[in-house]
Amino acid sequence: MELFDTHSHYNDQKFDEDLEEIINNTYESGVTKFMCIGYDIKSSKKALEIASKYDFIYATVGISPNDIDGISKSDLNEIEILAQNNKVLAIGEIGLDYYWEKDEDKRSLQRKIFINQIEIANRLNLPIVIHTRDAYIDTIKVLKEHVCKNTGIFHCCPLNNELIKDGLKLGYYISFSGVITFKNSKPEIPINQVPLDRILIETDSPYLTPEPYRGKRNDSRNVIEVAKKISQVKNLSLEEVAKITYDNAKRVYKIS
Numbered sequence: 001m002e003l004f005d006t007h008s009h010y011n012d013q014k015f016d017e018d019l020e021e022i023i024n025n026t027y028e029s030g031v032t033k034f035m036c037i038g039y040d041i042k043s044s045k046k047a048l049e050i051a052s053k054y055d056f057i058y059a060t061v062g063i064s065p066n067d068i069d070g071i072s073k074s075d076l077n078e079i080e081i082l083a084q085n086n087k088v089l090a091i092g093e094i095g096l097d098y099y100w101e102k103d104e105d106k107r108s109l110q111r112k113i114f115i116n117q118i119e120i121a122n123r124l125n126l127p128i129v130i131h132t133r134d135a136y137i138d139t140i141k142v143l144k145e146h147v148c149k150n151t152g153i154f155h156c157c158p159l160n161n162e163l164i165k166d167g168l169k170l171g172y173y174i175s176f177s178g179v180i181t182f183k184n185s186k187p188e189i190p191i192n193q194v195p196l197d198r199i200l201i202e203t204d205s206p207y208l209t210p211e212p213y214r215g216k217r218n219d220s221r222n223v224i225e226v227a228k229k230i231s232q233v234k235n236l237s238l239e240e241v242a243k244i245t246y247d248n249a250k251r252v253y254k255i256s
């Protein structure tokens, strides 16, 4: 059985000390492909650096809505240049975060930077990886008005049935994280809403550690806990969920 973790941050400093060991252990455990996701210039460069060393790791580059303070046109140019490397398979994570940002001017700046990066994705024929939090209406509005030709992924998708419905309608993939294993979460309806050809699994390592490991640093080996939860809800074997989500990830990231 092979698993594909569609969203992780080995570019985070929490992995500085044992990065190589974790990557090797992850691969040995059966997670044979994973994405290292950028969120600002520095982390995007580091994602690409890590992906360049291993043929089973790929990168995304982008500026997240929580990292737009002081960003300039030249930063966006830099993202566009980095994204031309063939290990970069998407622009992300990009999007809107109204949970952490309450100021209306800054929210409007988030929308502008989001749109600019959708345009980069379209120029380079790449999909996008979307971060959206407490911003369902505006996220869908942006995606309708600024169509990303290759669509992309709602990463750590909020368990919001309306968002999932609209995202699916626009052609996006829905990626679930360890959040669906949390004891207080109610993921059954959201998971069942997503057809099998659009569902993905991720860890968002080092964050969002699934049950039963909550409180520890997360790494891609735990993506199996997310797959297990989906297999229970959808009444499939773990092997089926692994295969389905692996093939979906290869399709959306265009890995042949």
Ligand SMILES: [Zn+2]
Residues within 6 Å of the ligand: 007, 009, 037, 093, 204
């Ligand atoms: Zn992330």
